[in-house]
Amino acid sequence: MILNCLLNVEIHLQGTYQYRTSNPEYINDTAEIIKILKGDKAYVYINGQPVLNKWLLKTDKLVRPYEISRNDLDVSIYGNIPKKTDIFNLLSCKY
Numbered sequence: 001m002i003l004n005c006l007l008n009v010e011i012h013l014q015g016t017y018q019y020r021t022s023n024p025e026y027i028n029d030t031a032e033i034i035k036i037l038k039g040d041k042a043y044v045y046i047n048g049q050p051v052l053n054k055w056l057l058k059t060d061k062l063v064r065p066y067e068i069s070r071n072d073l074d075v076s077i078y079g080n081i082p083k084k085t086d087i088f089n090l091l092s093c094k095y
C-alpha cells in the first residue's frame with residue numbers, strides 16, 4: 001500500500017523549493033516521508049512507541065529498503081512495478 005502510494009505521487013517527492021520570498025534561497029530536498037521510510041530517521045513512532053522502520057515485504061519478512069533490491073520484492077504482494085521509476089533510488093534500495 002505504501003509503495004503504491006509513493007509510485008502514484010513520485011513526481012512530488014523530490015525537487016527544489018524556494019525558501020523566503022525576499023532574498024530567496026533555492027533548496028534541493030526530498031520529501032520527509034522518504035527520509036523516514038528509507039531510514040534517515042532511526043525510528044517511526046506508532047502510538048508513542050518507537051518502531052524500527054522495516055516496512056517492505058520480502059516473502060514473509062519485513063526489511064528496510066536498503067536491505068533489498070526492487071527484484072527482491074514479493075510480486076504477489078506488490079504486483080508488477082514499473083521499470084521507469086526513481087522510487088528505489090530515493091529509498092536507497094540496492095540493485
